[in-house]
Amino acid sequence: MIASGSDPLPASDDYLRQVMAEIDEEVRRRRGEIPLQLERELDELFLEHAPVSARAGDLKDALALVDRAAFIDPVVPVTSERPAGTAIKKGLRSLSLWYMGWVTHQVSQFGAAASRALHAVDAQLEDLQARVPPASPTFVLDPETGDAWWSVRAVDALLGARGRVLHVACGDGWLVRRLSAAGVDAYGVDPRPDMAVDAELEGADLRQEEPLEHLRAVGRASLGGLVVSGIVEAMEPARRDELVRRAADRLGARGVLVVHSLSPEAWFANDAPVEADLSTGRPLRPRTWAHLLATWAVEVSEGPGGADYAVVARRAPT
């Protein structure tokens, strides 16, 4: 059991995670203490007013629902408000039980088989996730200057954008603030917990969201510009593919896409971020971006020492 009552308070997420892990362990240990039928009834009561999709993507919860619903009970309740009702229902149940039992047995078997299949899929997904953990964004700012060499190019390219400009993996909102100061309607998302909280409290439109999840919820052709930094290097290919497709889809006419990436050489150097070893992705070369964005006007700028580069791609007017 963890020590509680300490001062200063430990970080909320670690502290609570530890407490809830202990609760989960204890819950597992208590399995079988409550009669099965009673526990099932109590759990059904819990689910009565619980929305199935309340926790997005929570496959475990959905599977628990499938498991609970997989067994079809042929022994129907017989209580009745009418005097003879119970006796009549009991009689009907006795007469039909051989038939209902035969049918429900097969339906239950089907439910159990479907549930087993879903659990197998879940196990495989968990295995895949364990093998390919999502990479966290790398830091793109020069620690000495607190700026990035490519930010001037990005701001220049996005001046006069026809629509809002989104900075994906915006960190603490450094580029969003710079764009806003230049008169650009900019906002940002970052998947790291609490990265954007202070800036958001100060009034910036910064949100803690997973980049692809956010892009999926943006209207088509509704953005004037999109800046992606610190995430394309380590992204696994399928997610990077989706990022590029979504970016093209969400940018409107004359939309501008700015991508900042470490170069492959920097990725394999000794001082590369740890993501270089821990993730399955690797940076693309600038010419690959030019190839992917073949129908766009693409400019590539290399950073000092060739360690990184920025791609500015403009969609041609229709």
Place this chain on the structure above:
Amino acid sequence: MRVAFVTPRYGREVVGGAESAARQLAEHLVASTGWCTEVFTSTALDHLTWRNELEPGDQTMNGVLVHRFSPEAERSSKFYELDGRIRLAPGHATREQAEDWIDMNGPVTPRLVEALCASSADVAAFYPYLYYPTVRAIGRVPMPAVLHPAAHDEPALYLPVFADTFASADALVFHTMAERRLVQRHYPVAGFPQLLLGLGTELPPARRRPGREVLGSGDRPYVASVGRVDEHKGSKMLAAYFAEYKARRPGPLALALVGPVAYRPPRHPDVVLTGMVSDEDKYDVLRDALALVSPSALESFSLAVTEAWTLELPVVVNARCGPTREHCERSGGGMWFGSYREFETVLDRLVADVALRRDLGARGRRYVERHYRWPVLIERYARFLEEVSARGKLSAEAVAASVRGSEPANGPVRAVAASPGLNRRGQSPPRRG
């Protein structure tokens, strides 16, 4: 600045829910900024009937100018027939059915819509998304429209008619990240200007008397649940869970259900129902409780949770309620349960561990101080409204593109190839709305 709030009911008599949140926001906005703040609402107080209970016309309440309009009709029983039919598969309801649902859901107030459209307000704030005034006015108002959806994961959210409602907003204000995720899962509004605001929490009144005196439960320790005692709010489940808990853990622990009673649980010697109580009594009960239990899966914010944290009381919430669980995860101030076994384990731990209760409560209080005190909240909201007003209406072109899912202006990009020579055109065919 001149701000117009639009909400189906308005007044101190309307307890809890989005309408109450709208009133608090309007009143605090006037008090803090001095802006001209008005409200367009109906003369009804009961959202189940929309019965005319108040006088139509204008009145000023706590500095807010309130314009009331009579609903054209009370809600008919046909609404429940239609609602029952389409709630099984709301996403498959026809546009016509959904339009009928909006009109039957009410309150049907076309004169409210006309008056709002003729208003000289700089910004209109709609609260919540669900009712006739919002759905029928948001696409017609000449001023920028801010939508406070106050959305739950409820069947109505999936009705096809709401795509236009969300697309007509020029900005959105959410109570929690969970609410934002829910709305964005269904409507492409992620690119709209947004504010994660929540609700303000008042400082608690001074202690008047011991909570046990309010409950009349002697010296017994207790956990409390505050809010409407209602099956849909999880009260039935909580009462049954607590009865089972006491059957397995005999002892003095009691459960206090504090709030108006819409569902009366089976009589139990360890369960106290207070009915509606004053704010002072509510806080007195909370002060002496071991923990607050929020059993509802359908909250869009839960003031009860932030009020408990104001008093450094730990909370226990429904694991399936996105917003309250998010509060706990972000603050570290509470625990959650998703089954009876989890409920029992969490309660055992909380009852036995004083230091844990103190730690959770302290974390909760720190979270409320940082995010949900009125001065902080109103400053952020006022700045957001000024920005929305300065930005003006979103262009009709952008909105239409977003709603229709129009083809982007230029050709597709190439997909990232798994291996050389396998490049393919990567864009899915355009959706036609």
